[in-house]
Amino acid sequence: MTTVPPLSPLLLAGVLMRPAPMPVMRSVAWPLLAALRRTLAAVLVDRLPYDGIVRIEPLELPVALLLTAEKGHLDLDLVAPGMGRADAVIRAPLDVLLQIAGGDGALDGDAGLFSRRLELHGDVGLAMAVRYALEQVDAAPLNLLERMPGGRPMAAIAGRLAAWYGRAADDLERVRQAAVEPLRAELARQDARMRDLADEVADLRRRVPSPSRMREAADGNAA
Amino acid sequence: MATRPELVCPAGTPAALAAAVEAGADAVYFGFRDRTNARNFPGLNFSREEAAEAIEHCQARGVRPLCAINTFPVADDDQPWREAIDWAARHDVFAVILADIGMIAYAAERHPDLRLHLSVQASAANPEAIAFYAETFGVKRVVLPRVLTVEQIRDLIAAVDTETEVFVFGGLCVMAEGRCTLSSWAAGRSPNKDGVCAPAEAVRYVQDGDTMVSRLGDFTLDRVAPGEPAGYPTPCKGRFRANGRVRHLFEDPVGLDATELVPALAAAGVAALKVEGRQRGPSYVAQVVRSLRRIVDRLEDGPTPGPGPTGSGTRHLLEGGEATTGAYRRAWR
Numbered sequence: 151m152t153t154v155p156p157l158s159p160l161l162l163a164g165v166l167m168r169p170a171p172m173p174v175m176r177s178v179a180w181p182l183l184a185a186l187r188r189t190l191a192a193v194l195v196d197r198l199p200y201d202g203i204v205r206i207e208p209l210e211l212p213v214a215l216l217l218t219a220e221k222g223h224l225d226l227d228l229v230a231p232g233m234g235r236a237d238a239v240i241r242a243p244l245d246v247l248l249q250i251a252g253g254d255g256a257l258d259g260d261a262g263l264f265s266r267r268l269e270l271h272g273d274v275g276l277a278m279a280v281r282y283a284l285e286q287v288d289a290a291p292l293n294l295l296e297r298m299p300g301g302r303p304m305a306a307i308a309g310r311l312a313a314w315y316g317r318a319a320d321d322l323e324r325v326r327q328a329a330v331e332p333l334r335a336e337l338a339r340q341d342a343r344m345r346d347l348a349d350e351v352a353d354l355r356r357r358v359p360s361p362s363r364m365r366e367a368a369d370g371n372a373a
Numbered sequence: 374m375a376t377r378p379e380l381v382c383p384a385g386t387p388a389a390l391a392a393a394v395e396a397g398a399d400a401v402y403f404g405f406r407d408r409t410n411a412r413n414f415p416g417l418n419f420s421r422e423e424a425a426e427a428i429e430h431c432q433a434r435g436v437r438p439l440c441a442i443n444t445f446p447v448a449d450d451d452q453p454w455r456e457a458i459d460w461a462a463r464h465d466v467f468a469v470i471l472a473d474i475g476m477i478a479y480a481a482e483r484h485p486d487l488r489l490h491l492s493v494q495a496s497a498a499n500p501e502a503i504a505f506y507a508e509t510f511g512v513k514r515v516v517l518p519r520v521l522t523v524e525q526i527r528d529l530i531a532a533v534d535t536e537t538e539v540f541v542f543g544g545l546c547v548m549a550e551g552r553c554t555l556s557s558w559a560a561g562r563s564p565n566k567d568g569v570c571a572p573a574e575a576v577r578y579v580q581d582g583d584t585m586v587s588r589l590g591d592f593t594l595d596r597v598a599p600g601e602p603a604g605y606p607t608p609c610k611g612r613f614r615a616n617g618r619v620r621h622l623f624e625d626p627v628g629l630d631a632t633e634l635v636p637a638l639a640a641a642g643v644a645a646l647k648v649e650g651r652q653r654g655p656s657y658v659a660q661v662v663r664s665l666r667r668i669v670d671r672l673e674d675g676p677t678p679g680p681g682p683t684g685s686g687t688r689h690l691l692e693g694g695e696a697t698t699g700a701y702r703r704a705w706r
Binding site for chain 1: 385386387388389406414415416417420572573574576577578579580585597599600601602603604605626652653654655656657660689690691692693694
């Protein structure tokens with residue numbers, strides 16, 4: 151279910167971020183938001199069917215990205231998830247959003263929707279226009295950082311953090327699997343038992359005539 | 374040995390076009406940001422400037438740019454289609470993909486050197502129809518509707534002189550191509566004239582607990598339970614109550630994956646293999662095109678027409694996460 155964030159280092163990071171005041175998070179994110187706004191504005195303005203507000207909510211984080219398009223002008227801001235008016239809301243795990251925004255992941259927007267890893271609410275047309283614009287500008291944070299003035303060192307650091315994140319995610323996945331293993335084993339036992347029961351029912355149905363066939367047989371005997 | 378068919382790949386954005394070219398497409402098809410093509414979605418498609426750059430990008434890399442102008446104009450408003458054809462001719466696209474017979478006639482008369490491909494939307498599925506378009510207008514290639522078996526395609530190719538192109542991967546339409554009126558009835562806009570099966574402004578997704586409800590206008594198309602994959606919000610893929618049962622009445626949400634049939638289609642004489650998906654992102658295009666490129670290139674290596682690899686490793690990208698070979702094999706019978 152997409153509204154439950156996956157257990158990951160990002161989720162833990164999100165929990166740690168919660169006490170931070172929104173103005174602090176805004177100032178930390180400001181250079182990246184400015185870079186994204188510059189690249190996105192030129193592409194998005196031509197693609198939008200009309201003005202509107204789109205909120206993009208990574209499940210793990212206590213912040214959401216708010217895109218406001220009005221009269222040919224684009225504004226980006228960070229807000230708390232669920233706060234403020236939005237004509238469309240896109241909600242997904244952060245790695246899914248990054249795959250879609252970066253354009254080189256395993257998923258695109260449609261695949262995210264098919265697999266139920268991405269939720270769309272509200273004005274689908276607006277959300278689609280934003281999605282195609284993000285794909286067009288290749289909005290993965292690493293790529294944005296590289297394109298920013300003086301961004302290459304930060305991109306290099308982010309790249310090393312990404313490698314660390316991969317290892318941390320693998321470790322956390324092992325912990326998760328260990329934690330749910332008793333439940334998984336019990337579910338597997340129940341699943342096997344239900345399959346056996348289904349086979350028994352199918353076998354009984356084959357052997358016991360249906361009421362309609364019994365009636366036909368009775369009518370035939372009477373005749 | 375089967376000849377190597379051309380790989381024709383979709384591009385809904387310049388980023389997707391670049392991905393297709395880099396992944397090994399032989400040709401890329403795109404449309405303009407208006408209702409002259411059958412993927413008229415918000416934010417999708419090319420402005421005239423982007424299209425010019427796209428054509429240049431393709432030509433610089435030996436890839437053929439094809440321009441899709443494949444919807445049907447209304448009787449009193451065909452100017453956008455004429456202008457699109459004129460623009461494409463002036464900018465040296467390799468071919469235009471047309472569906473409307475009036476626009477085909479216009480293109481043939483006004484631009485006799487412009488190569489014409491017949492869109493799948495024209496639904497030409499027999500030798501007589503194909504011969505008519507070829508002899509009357511000089512159509513050079515026909516995209517076959519997805520209703521023929523491989524054997525029927527083989528027999529049809531033997532009976533015509535025109536090149537044929539078939540879909541091998543992507544979304545699947547079960548209706549008569551270019552004739553569906555389901556969504557125009559439901560949402561007031563036509564896939565054939567406006568280029569939208571489910572106009573975005575009429576689509577809504579609503580979470581009902583863990584169940585995702587998809588709606589098109591006043592109609593509920595589906596209630597997708599937790600863990601169930603979803604499909605496009607189109608009437609043909611919806612679930613409806615009939616005779617007391619709720620089920621897919623027209624089609625399950627599945628996509629076409631005819632990868633294993635590529636050798637057979639090549640042996641049948643198909644000139645081009647087409648990937649559906651101008652509405653899809655660069656990652657879909659890159660993965661699918663790379664996979665098909667490997668398969669098509671292997672056609673030169675060994676005997677045919679034995680089956681190719683089952684599955685392309687790209688099924689997770691398909692609607693509903695499920696694949697079918699559709700009418701090519703009619704496995705449901």
